[in-house]
Amino acid sequence: MSIRRLVEQVDEQHREAMRTIADDLGELHFGARSAAVDESRRRFVRRLGLGGVATLGAAAVSAAVLAPAANAAEAQEAGSTAGAGEELPEVDLTIAGFAIGLELAARAAYELAVQTRLLSPAEAELCRTFAGHHGDHADALAVLAGEKDASTSSPNPRVVASVQPQLAGASDSKALLRVLYSIEERAAATYLRALGQLESPTAAGAAASIMPIEGQHAVALGQLLELPTTDWMPAFQTTTDAFDYAG
């Protein structure tokens, strides 16, 4: 591939990223979706004929069917009597709270790795990027839980305790990256486990948009470490080695 073509590709990618950044920001906090996405969901729901449920008089039912698929206004117009549960389900709050701490711990691990100066400049930059992703995840989860951002939260002490000794004992870049790889795999597993327990579709949507990114981090690190393909490219994401948020 010629340098010119490579540059053109990067430029195109950059333009695409900038063109869609508003959309990404809109999606960044889960409940937010572009008008196009909302319209897509509404069309999909209409195609299924679910909108017709509203005419049957069971307001809570119609709102419930529509809510995950359309926007809040549409659900409310359908006559939602929802609100019996004026709080996020307790399990969702627990999981969200744990996930915020997990993300902050992951970010801290990357930052610590960079501070060791054992990493090459390229590796360090990769770690800064991934640290930023984890910070973004924490902020978005905090918004989901009703907070302004994650600034008042702390890295989860149990997660920190489980990875700190490994980070402290790492004597070279490969050892450091191996620890970070493990964190990513365990984070992805944790989100999948959470998806099996979250009650709110909105919270599930949040986990679903984060989990793939942790997996992609794992791929990048796994390839960098030249780990066996089977390590970072399983046929299915599993919950193996998920962090325990119940303890």
Next chain:
Amino acid sequence: MELSRDEVRRQLASSQREHAEAMPRMREALKRVFDPDGDASPQSKAALLGLPDRRGFLRLGGATVAFSAVLAACGKSAKKQIPVTGTTPSSVPGMSAEVYDRGQELNVNLLRTAQSIEVLAVDTYQTALDSGLVTTAAVADAIRVFQQQHRDHADLLARATEDSGGTPYDQANSYLQEKVVAPAVAGLTDEDSVVALGLQLETTAAQTYVFATELLTTAELREAVMSIGGVEARHMAVLYGVQRQPQVPYPFMPRRGHINDKGFVGAGSIEPMPEQETTTTEKTTATTAR
């Protein structure tokens, strides 16, 4: 499917430049939204992000609980039945069967559509391998691995469809085949074009799974589909790397690239709701296949 270390490092360098340019802008935008010294109210911040305010959000959450509760009120069955999540049951007289059918129809439609995408991916990768255009051994190996994993995914989705009372859909998605794959295959000229097509399919699949997660009515199905969606995202990361693009270009998996609603394959024939003690509504068989 090992890429060389030098290759990875070249990808990395490209990735870093991209991220270095894009992330400050994203962070700046976020900072503006969440600036603690700003005078924007929480409501306006939420509105800026398109997020319902907390009260609105809780209403959504409440609605969800209500729906789950109604499903729960459908009762249990010894037969296969959509598992439910929910809290305190809250019956809506005369509506149980309707709600059950709608939720079941939605779930089965999503599962069957996902299976159709997986089958399409298997077929498309075979076309790519047969084309003779893939000349790099590592890329060919990757495609074979992905293809086998898509077969595995299709099998899981078929089982999930059956468990949800539906009939598996074992054909390739005709909408994507016609609108996306066929034109792309006709224009394949080299390995790069094959990789680009693979990335397009993987992206559609991954984002469709994320999209589906917010629609599926049970936590078990959400977990099942994301056990697949997460792997499609990993495929994306590898293909991005082959293209020497950033392997993790976004901090969140978008949904905007999900399959067009015209590409949904319908729910087909669905096993009717099991007999319930709590409802007198007649059982129905929903058929929405196109």
